[in-house]
Amino acid sequence: MSKMRTILLVIRTNLMMMMMTTTLKKNGFPCRRRSASLMETLFECPSLLFFFKSCLQALLAICAVCSSTCLVAINNIRGSLAMFKTTCRHGHIKEWYSQPMSGCMALSNLLGGGASAILFSGCSSVKAINMLKSVNIMTFSKRTFRHIQNAYLLPTVNLMRERQQSSLLEVVxxxxxxxxxxxxxxxxxxxxxxxxxxxxxxxxxxxxxxxxxxxxxxxxxxxxxxxxxxxxxxxxxxxxxxxxxxxxxxxxxxxxxxxxxxxxxxxxxDVWHVAKGIKNQLLALSKKAGCEAVFKKVAVHHQSHLLVSSIKQREQ
Ligand SMILES: [Zn+2]
Incomplete structure (x- = not known):
């Protein structure tokens, strides 16, 4: 289990690096500085929390500049990303995003709670998305999931596998x-x-x-x-x-x-396959009258004999 967690963490790290490199380059951001700060943000605070929209609106309803009451509006919702805009009576306007962005990609759509969580946990994407929608949690569509999977997740898994295989083959x-x-x-x-x-x-x-x-x-x-x-x-x-x-x-x-x-x-x-073949033959034989009692004893002894003789031969 701990090995699986390590593998997923490595995949996630590679995924983030790859995704940030591609999207940041595509959007013309200064890659190194922005990706470093983004990595720090993600690793310092990797946990995700679910909020009720009303609770979040209550939190944002106070102006950070003059502490007066704000009008809170949802500008846009993109998958699990919500973009809020607050305006107070003194004209202070603030835009607030519910998660970090990398270029135009909201990171939770890709990482925790998003496409990578669905794929790497082995869930059915359709069931997972339906479950989120059934409890009214904002999420992406199945089409977006497929796009993220093909553009980022599977290439990252392939890349990791190729690297791991190359290092394995070098060793042998x-x-x-x-x-x-x-x-x-x-x-x-x-x-x-x-x-x-x-x-x-x-x-x-x-x-x-x-x-x-x-x-x-x-x-x-x-x-x-x-x-x-x-x-x-x-x-x-x-x-x-x-x-x-x-x-x-x-x-x-x-x-x-x-x-x-x-x-x-x-x-x-493989001794297991040999034993299985003989077991099947004995099973067929045991269906004949008078042979039922013999089957179990012979099959078990024969498998044990094959196993022991195989180990001895290997040791020699
Ligand atoms: Zn204000």
């Missing part, structure tokens, strides 16, 4: 790695649209690469796993990473591919 340069790979699809069965393939360094459990494959790029959903593995291996080879062993499940296409095109790579099967 020149080593003979033992990696494990497996795929995950967006839905079970034969109807998956997307599949991701992940390759992990088994020594330190670091993810070296993840590739996303869409079913339209290959002939069917079963072929996504092999395509993902091919892309991962190609990228690792391009980056100069050397592998000695690879552990995968018993996917027939992968077995053939590794046997024919990566003869120098020692291919191992």
């Amino acid at each position: 340069q020149g080593k003979q790695l033992t990696v494990g790979g497996d795929a995950r699809c967006c839905s079970p069965g034969h109807t998956a649209k997307y599949g991701s393939y992940t390759v992990m360094n088994l020594k330190d459990s670091q993810i070296l690469d993840t590739q996303l494959v869409q079913v339209t790029e290959v002939k069917n959903s079963h072929a996504m796993e092999l395509e993902g593995l091919k892309r991962c291996l190609a990228l690792l080879q391009r980056k100069g990473v050397t592998m000695k062993n690879i552990v995968t499940d018993r996917h027939s296409q992968i077995k053939k591919f590794l046997r024919e095109t990566h003869k120098d790579l020692c291919h191992w099967f």
Whole structure:
């Protein structure tokens, strides 16, 4: 949990830097001075508070110059940003924004309580926005969320991932790695649209690469796993990473591919998948009359045997 919080904090920091660089440059502000003060403001006071509009109006109804009563008007509302204008009877006019701005972007639309909070917490954007609107909290539209997501959030996540991957691959340069790979699809069965393939360094459990494959790029959903593995291996080879062993499940296409095109790579099967295969066979057998009692005992013992023998072999 603490690791996740650290990751989110780093993403948020990168996001702020990236967003400020792009928007400030675009709007022609003196970047360094303004972004530094903005960063200080955000890190000194990162908490957000929700106010009732009437309470805020009562607070702003006193002139800061002459302490007389002001007329408070909402000039504009942009997402979660409210822009107030106060005018007192002596003619003192003040404009007040409910949150810091970076160029034309209200920061709460992007950061806490905004698009990044929705995306990084894993919430459905539609549900989150509907919830805010149902309790009458001013927020942005779904269209604005998509724009912020595409313009700032996803590029920042990609940038961070690329940086992290580059530093990981630099560390493993020149080593003979033992990696494990497996795929995950967006839905079970034969109807998956997307599949991701992940390759992990088994020594330190670091993810070296993840590739996303869409079913339209290959002939069917079963072929996504092999395509993902091919892309991962190609990228690792391009980056100069050397592998000695690879552990995968018993996917027939992968077995053939590794046997024919990566003869120098020692291919191992994941013991969990082997045990699962045998368990399924035993399960089918147990459905026959007189074999029910045998199944559980044999399956458990067999899995334990596979696990212990696999560990012993690895230690040797
Ligand atoms: Zn006044």
